[in-house]
Amino acid sequence: MDNITSLIGGFGDVLSPMNLLIALLGVTVGTAVGVLPGIGPAMTVALLLPITYGLAPVEGLILFAGIFYGGMYGGSTTSILLNTPGESASVVTAIEGNKMAKAGRAAQALATSAIGSFIAGTIGTLGIVFLMPQVAKFAISLGAPEYLAIILLTFTGVTAVLGASRVRGLASLLVGLTIGVVGIDFVTGQQRLTGGLPQLADGIDVVVVAVGIFAVGEALWVAAHLRRKAGEVIPVGRPWMGRSDWSRSWKPWLRGTLLGFPFGAMPAGGAEIPTLLSYTAEKKLSKHPEEFGHGAIEGVAGPEAANNASAAGTLVPMLALGLPTNATAAIMLAALQGWGIEPGPLLLTKEPALVWALIASLFIGNTMLLLLNLPLAPAWAKLLQIPRPYLYAGILFFASMGAYAVNSQPFDLWLLLALGLLGFAMRRFGLPVLPLIVGVILGPLVERKGRQSLQLTGGDISGLVGGPVAWVCYVLIVVALAWPLISLLRSRRGGGGSDDGPGPDGAGPDALVNARAGYSYNSSEA
């Protein structure tokens, strides 16, 4: 029960007036940006990064944790009231949620989504408390080759498993890795890809990349296709639920949580698959299957819980292994590096107070969110009326300020513009953004681990093979990469047969891809 003792210690650190105030600020800002179109938690955390370098790491992380959880609450409000989910994880919530809102049950939809998020977030955070230290303990024993294999598995996950198109995901990852190489080599001190520019000798700061791709890229993309007439927002009163709503919601909440957390905790789980699974499961298990498609409350409760539990799960690989599997986690890792803290398996050993304070603040922030969201939902919905020119001008304003503040050089603003145009092109051509940012952050690490692995064998390639953990990772990578081939063979073998197995098997991945394509997970609101 060491974990519980440490957690109580974490609560002790967080429960100071200053930290509670920061947590409140975080969840408020988080909910606001979740509701606001075009801005998501990842972009917000990126924009705030340079500013938080002035704060203590604990305070900064409490702020980010609040934004992370708050963004999801806000996101579901938008998808229910507006039916244009800005983030892929809310796509499923919008299906039934918006139907409920149109049928005059917006209050119940918001209530089941807020309470379900609270329950899933709390159980998910408990999951972190028990799982994360075990994973970290296991990870400390891993050598460089094993660690390298796990990073490569994460790369495979974010490019091949999560995205709609492998080749586009891979292109994005490679561009990110290339950006990560820019600068002075950490061993030999030679300049790589700097083009002789002294400003590039220290490499391209992750903050500039994240702000450029997420904030400037998104603002330019929206500007190019700005909807001149704002979408129609369904008016809503204070969220509440009747007796039958409660009895229909609580089981989907728990089932959604159980589906979401393990997916989030995997190096490449994501929230899309568990939310879809939860939706399908609730449809099958419901006593009112005829209501699905017309506003079934189970179809909101389950996926929304799965979404939040999965978000909590992503903090397990982030804290225990230093591996980001969603955009917000990636930028939080960059923040840790900015404070001079090395993320990775040793984080929990070296900075236990910081980690436990972060986890305690997640519990507190989650509770604040429930109290903040139930009574204030109508006020949040008003945020959707903000004039768009000011909103996107504000994003560009804060992006420029943040990028300049990192190194105080105008050169970074030109770099920011170039990266913003890259982000624009990626959105235009449907390249996912997440692999790029993961590549920038993990690129230097993957190279260091690769070189360390080969150091042990004096450069012999066999040094990369490592032990059983690495073998398992490589097998999974091969399966993931060969998957289209395998499913093709399977559908051919059973093709045209009488059993309807091949049908859904063949159609499944395509359908999933179609479902995601429109709302590709690369949105900055991911």
Place this chain on the structure above:
Amino acid sequence: MIQQHPETQGTGATAAAGATAAAGAPGATGGTKDRATGGTKDRAQYGLCAGLALLGAYVLFDASRIGAVTSSNDPVGPKPMPILLGVLLLVVAAFYALDISRGGHGEAEEGEDVDLSTSVDWRTIGMLIAAFALNALLIEPLGWVISGALLFWGSAFALGNRHHVRGLAAGVTLSLITFYAFAIGLGVNLPAGILQGIL
């Protein structure tokens, strides 16, 4: 993490149901899904491919200039990583081109404020880039308060704001607040420029 594949496979059968529902959802907003790129082959994608290939070639060229410094401590040296990346970039560019020639196209990103039925509004983009460049040029000589306010006002104008006084007032207010809160309050580096001593 180990379970990943069996579960992904599991979604095969179940995803179809959810996906049809998901596909139905955007339709409800009025079918904005048909876009300029749909139907005909999206040739602009080849430009992106060429960009990737050029990047790969440049990475290889740059790697060729790195001295092959190795030691017992670091038998690999700084060269192999960029060489690997350069080769992979070229390979991916080739596969990407193959995908396009077979009719593949990436789905442009949607969003709350994004209307994909319109074509790209280059005029707005151009004005935004101008406002952005102006800020980069003026931030050191004039200071953040002035350049930031101009950036906000210019961007809002580009995006269709025609309340000039209100836009400028909002820009000045924002830049003053950020300057006092972050530069003076939190010690973030923002230049005072010509207003040095006044602010």
